[in-house]
Amino acid sequence: MSFLQPLALIALPLMALPIIIHLINQQRHRTIPWAAMMFLMSAKRMSRGMARLRHLLILLMRVLAIGALIFAISRPLSGGWLGSIGFSQPDATLILLDRSASMEMQDLQAGESKRSTALKRLAQLLEQGDYGTHLLLIDSASGQMQEVDSPKALLNLPMTGASATSANIPSMLETALAYLKANESGRAEIWICSDLNENDWDIHSGRWNAIREAFAQLEGVHHFLLAYTDPPSGNLSVRVENVQRWKRGNDAELILDVMVRTGGDSSGTRRVPIEFEVNNVQSVVEMELDTLGASLQGHRIPIDAKLSSGWGSVSLPGDANPLDNRFFFVFSEPPVRKAVVVSDDKRIGEAFRRALAVPLDARLQHHADVIPVNRVAEIDWENTGLLIWQGALPSGLVAEQIAHFVNSGRVAMFFPPAHHAGDQLFNSHWGDWQSSDPGQVSKVAWWRGDADLLAHVESGDALPLNGLRTYRYRTLEGTGTPLARFDNDAPLLTRVSTDHGAIYFCSTLPTAQFSSLERDGIVFYVMLQRALTEGCLALAAAAQRDAGVGVLADRDQWKSVVSAENTASLSQRELHAGVYREDEYWVAVNRSQAEDNAKVSPVETVDALFDGLSYRRIDVDVGDTSALASELWRIFLIAMALALILEAVLSLPSRKTEATPLIDLTVADGSTE
Amino acid sequence: MALQLKRDYLNQKVLERLSTLQLHARLPMVGNVSGKHRSPIRGSSLEFAEYRKYVPGDDTRRLDWRAYARNDRYYIKEFEADTNLRMCLIVDTSGSMDFAYNGNPTGTGGEPGLSKLDYARRVAGTLAYIAALQGDAVGLYCAGEAFHIEIPPKRSATHLSVVLDELGTMEASGETGLADILHETAERIPQRALIVVISDLFMEPETVRNCFEHLRFRKHDVAVFHLMEQNELDFEFDRPMRFADMEGGEPILADPTVIGAQYRRAMEIYLASMDEVIRGTEVDYHRICIHENYGDVLARFLLGRTPKRQK
Numbered sequence: 005m006s007f008l009q010p011l012a013l014i015a016l017p018l019m020a021l022p023i024i025i026h027l028i029n030q031q032r033h034r035t036i037p038w039a040a041m042m043f044l045m046s047a048k049r050m051s052r053g054m055a056r057l058r059h060l061l062i063l064l065m066r067v068l069a070i071g072a073l074i075f076a077i078s079r080p081l082s083g084g085w086l087g088s089i090g091f092s093q094p095d096a097t098l099i100l101l102d103r104s105a106s107m108e109m110q111d112l113q114a115g116e117s118k119r120s121t122a123l124k125r126l127a128q129l130l131e132q133g134d135y136g137t138h139l140l141l142i143d144s145a146s147g148q149m150q151e152v153d154s155p156k157a158l159l160n161l162p163m164t165g166a167s168a169t170s171a172n173i174p175s176m177l178e179t180a181l182a183y184l185k186a187n188e189s190g191r192a193e194i195w196i197c198s199d200l201n202e203n204d205w206d207i208h209s210g211r212w213n214a215i216r217e218a219f220a221q222l223e224g225v226h227h228f229l230l231a232y233t234d235p236p237s238g239n240l241s242v243r244v245e246n247v248q249r250w251k252r253g254n255d256a257e258l259i260l261d262v263m264v265r266t267g268g269d270s271s272g273t274r275r276v277p278i279e280f281e282v283n284n285v286q287s288v289v290e291m292e293l294d295t296l297g298a299s300l301q302g303h304r305i306p307i308d309a310k311l312s313s314g315w316g317s318v319s320l321p322g323d324a325n326p327l328d329n330r331f332f333f334v335f336s337e338p339p340v341r342k343a344v345v346v347s348d349d350k351r352i353g354e355a356f357r358r359a360l361a362v363p364l365d366a367r368l369q370h371h372a373d374v375i376p377v378n379r380v381a382e383i384d385w386e387n388t389g390l391l392i393w394q395g396a397l398p399s400g401l402v403a404e405q406i407a408h409f410v411n412s413g414r415v416a417m418f419f420p421p422a423h424h425a426g427d428q429l430f431n432s433h434w435g436d437w438q439s440s441d442p443g444q445v446s447k448v449a450w451w452r453g454d455a456d457l458l459a460h461v462e463s464g465d466a467l468p469l470n471g472l473r474t475y476r477y478r479t480l481e482g483t484g485t486p487l488a489r490f491d492n493d494a495p496l497l498t499r500v501s502t503d504h505g506a507i508y509f510c511s512t513l514p515t516a517q518f519s520s521l522e523r524d525g526i527v528f529y530v531m532l533q534r535a536l537t538e539g540c541l542a543l544a545a546a547a548q549r550d551a552g553v554g555v556l557a558d559r560d561q562w563k564s565v566v567s568a569e570n571t572a573s574l575s576q577r578e579l580h581a582g583v584y585r586e587d588e589y590w591v592a593v594n595r596s597q598a599e600d601n602a603k604v605s606p607v608e609t610v611d612a613l614f615d616g617l618s619y620r621r622i623d624v625d626v627g628d629t630s631a632l633a634s635e636l637w638r639i640f641l642i643a644m645a646l647a648l649i650l651e652a653v654l655s656l657p658s659r660k661t662e663a664t665p666l667i668d669l670t671v672a673d674g675s676t677e
Numbered sequence: 678m679a680l681q682l683k684r685d686y687l688n689q690k691v692l693e694r695l696s697t698l699q700l701h702a703r704l705p706m707v708g709n710v711s712g713k714h715r716s717p718i719r720g721s722s723l724e725f726a727e728y729r730k731y732v733p734g735d736d737t738r739r740l741d742w743r744a745y746a747r748n749d750r751y752y753i754k755e756f757e758a759d760t761n762l763r764m765c766l767i768v769d770t771s772g773s774m775d776f777a778y779n780g781n782p783t784g785t786g787g788e789p790g791l792s793k794l795d796y797a798r799r800v801a802g803t804l805a806y807i808a809a810l811q812g813d814a815v816g817l818y819c820a821g822e823a824f825h826i827e828i829p830p831k832r833s834a835t836h837l838s839v840v841l842d843e844l845g846t847m848e849a850s851g852e853t854g855l856a857d858i859l860h861e862t863a864e865r866i867p868q869r870a871l872i873v874v875i876s877d878l879f880m881e882p883e884t885v886r887n888c889f890e891h892l893r894f895r896k897h898d899v900a901v902f903h904l905m906e907q908n909e910l911d912f913e914f915d916r917p918m919r920f921a922d923m924e925g926g927e928p929i930l931a932d933p934t935v936i937g938a939q940y941r942r943a944m945e946i947y948l949a950s951m952d953e954v955i956r957g958t959e960v961d962y963h964r965i966c967i968h969e970n971y972g973d974v975l976a977r978f979l980l981g982r983t984p985k986r987q988k
Contacts, residue, residue: 027715030930033918033930035919035920036919037775037920037923038776038921038922038923039773039877039879039909039923039924039926040773040909041773041879041926041929042943042947043912043940046940047937048929048939050939051935051936057936061936238955252701260916343886482745544769605759655934
C-alpha cells in the first residue's frame, strides 16, 4: 500500500498503547482486601472463557482503533496492486503510451477513449503519489522518449493525443530499457497503457525473451500494465483495399474495393450505409454486413475524365471508434509498368522480358528492357519499378544505385549468374551451382502461400509449385527469409528484409537447362508480375501509406489537403489520417490494416511475457475515469469508529438481573422450632 | 449482677434493653447448679413432671399419698429439674472476619469501618453478659489459625470479665480453623451445652454440615450467627480491582463488571447449599448482614428461643 503521508506511519508503534496501558493498569489497580475469595475464584472459573475473550476483543478493538487512526492520517491509497510498490519512491517513472488507432475506442456515454481514460487515471494516480525525479513519456506513435514536467501535463501534450498509427510495444520497452541502462536509474516504474492489440504487442516475437532477460538484470524496476482486456465491441471499421482510376472511352471512373469489418460481436446481418466522397461529391451505398463484416469489390464511381488525380474518402456512420470510420484514398492515372532485365545471356533475358511485357490488365502499359551488365548506366532508375539482375552480384556504385532503388520502394530480383558469383550484396552472396542426379530433379517441398510472391491466388488455389522441376540451382548464403524451399531445405526463393521496397533472390534460372520455370510458365509469370506490381506502386503519383513517423519524409513540400485531426505540428501530422499533395504527387495516410483487425492478445500470454519480472496488470474499463488509487482515509476513519463502538459495546457492564435479595432476614433464620 | 463495663464494644443501652430477655436453651441442659433451664434429670422444682411407681429405696417423703388413697398403689411424684447451661461462644477469627468495606458503595447504611469481627465481638460479648447475668456458664473459643483462645465455660463474674477481655483483644488473621475447633469442641465438652458459632462460614457447605452434625450428635444446642457484609453479597464495583485475600492467599485481579454475574451466581449457590445444611442439621441459624443493628439481631435471637409454654 502506498501513502501520501508515510511519515505518519512512524506512529504505528502507538498501536501498542492500549496494551501498555492495560499492563500499567494491572499494576495500578486499586487493591482492596477481600474476604469472600472462594466466590471470586468460583466466578473467575465460571467466566474464564467468555470474559477472557471479551477482554481480548476490547484490547484488540482499541489497538485497531489507534491503528486505523494512524493509517487514516497517513492517507493511504487504494489498489491491491499498489501493494508491491511498498513505501519506497521511484527514481523515475516511465509511461509507455499506446497511441494506436484502436486505443481510440470510446465509451459513448462517457465520451472517453481508451487512451484518454488511461491517461487521466494514470495522471491522477501519479499526481497523488510520488513519481520520482523523472517523469518520462514514450508514445507509440513517435517511439521517442520525452521528459514531462508533471502528470497533469500528460493530458495536454500533443504526444499523448490520438493517432492513426500502430504501436510497437516491444520497441517501446527496448527504448525504456536503453534509458534505464544508460542512466543507471535505481528504482523505476514502467507504466504501459495499452489495449493489448495483437499486432501492437507482437507477442510471438523473439525480442520478448531478450527484453525480459534484460529487465530481469535491472533491480527495482516495476512494470504496471493498464490493460483493456475486453475485446472491442460495437465497432465497425472501413478500409479501401484497392483503388484504380480507369479511362472508359471519354469518361473516367474509380474502381474501389472496400472492406468493412465488424468488431466480431454482431449477430445476424444488418445493413450499413457507406458514404463515398470524391471531388466533393457524396454518394451512399448500403452494405449488408454479416458477423465478420462485408467487402464491396469493384465499386465504380464515375469521375470527370479531366480529373487525372485526386482524393476521396469512404465513411461509416459514427460508432465506438471514430478513428476507423473514415478512410482516405488518392488516385491517379496508372503509371507505365517498367521493368529492366540485366543479363548477359540473351536467351534468359528474353524469357524475363516475355513474362514481364505481357500485361495483367489490357488497360495497363507494360514495358520491359533487357540490357547487358556493362550497360547498367543506361537504366532509368526513376521510372523503373522492377529490376531483374541475372549476373554476378555488383559492387561499388551500381550496388549503391540498387540500394537506393530499393529504398525508394521498388523491387529488385536477383537470379544466379552462370559463372562468376560476384561480391556480397545485401548480406547475401551466391554459392556453388548444384546439379540434380541424372534422372532426378529438385522439387519444391515448401513455399509460403499466405503472402508475398508465391501466395495463393484470390480463389484460394495454390500456385503449381509442386510441378516445378529444377535441374540446377545455385546455393545462396545470407540472412534472407526463404519463401520457397527444395526438398533438401535449400532455398528456391529468398526475401531479404528491408525497410522499403523488396529484394528477392531466386536460386535457379527460368530456361530449360536449369528449371521448368519458363516452360511451366504460371509460377514464373505470377511471380514476376507480382514483383512488378509491387515495384510499380512507387511509380504511381498517388500512394496509400500507413500513418507513422517518416511516411511524409520522401518529399519536402507535402501540403495537407484534408486531415482527420487539426494539428499544427508538422511532426505530428504524419501520425494522423489525411491526404497530402505535392505537385502531381498525392499520398493518403491511414491507419494500418492491423489496427482494423483489433484482436486482443490473451492476457495470460501477455502476463507470461513479464514472467520473472516485477509486474502487475491492472484491468481497466474504457470510460471509467475513477481514480486508480483513491484515498482510503475515510474507510480507515469508519473502521476506527466501528472499532470504538465495538469496544464500547464490549465494555458495557453486563445487564443486572433483578434477583431477590440474597439475605432475607425474615426467612433466613433456620430455627428448629 | 453488677459489672464494671469498660469494654467499648458493648453498648450499655443494648445491654439494658436485652437484660429483660432471657437466654433459653432449646434443648434440656445438664448443669451443675440450679438454674433457669430445663434439665433431663428430675429435680425439685415446682414444675410437675410425671408419676412413677415406687421402688424400694425411694425417698418416702416424695410418695403421693393422695394417689395411694385413690388407687391403693404407691407412686412417686417427680418434678422438673431447673439447671444452668454452659454457653460456649465460638468466634471465627480468621482473616476474612476482618473484612469491612469503608466505601459502603451499596449505600446500605451500615456503620463505616465495622468489620465482621467487630460485629462478632459485640454479639458474643452481649450474649456472654446476658448468660452470665442469668447465672449461666460462659466459655470462649476463638477459631483462627493465628489467634487461638480456649476458655472453658464457668459462671463466675471474674470469668465473665476474662471472657470479655479476651473478646476485646482478639484479632482476625490467617486461615480459618473453625471446622477443627467445632469438631474439637463437640468432643471436649462432655455435657450438653449451647454452642454459639459466630462466623462468616466461608467454608465448603459440606464441611459445615459435618461440623454441625457432629455437634448435634453430641446433644449440643447449636446456634449460628452467619455474618455477611452487604458488599460480599452484591459485589457491586464499577472498575477492575485487585482483590487481596484476607486469609493470605494469592490476590486476584478481576473486573467486577465482567465477573459480577458469575460471582453473584456462585454466592446464590453457596447460600442455597447452606440452607440445605441448616435444614438437615436443625441448628438455630441466623444469616446476618453486619449493617443490621446487633441489638435487634440479638433480640430476635433471644425471643426466638423463648419456650412456647412461657409465651
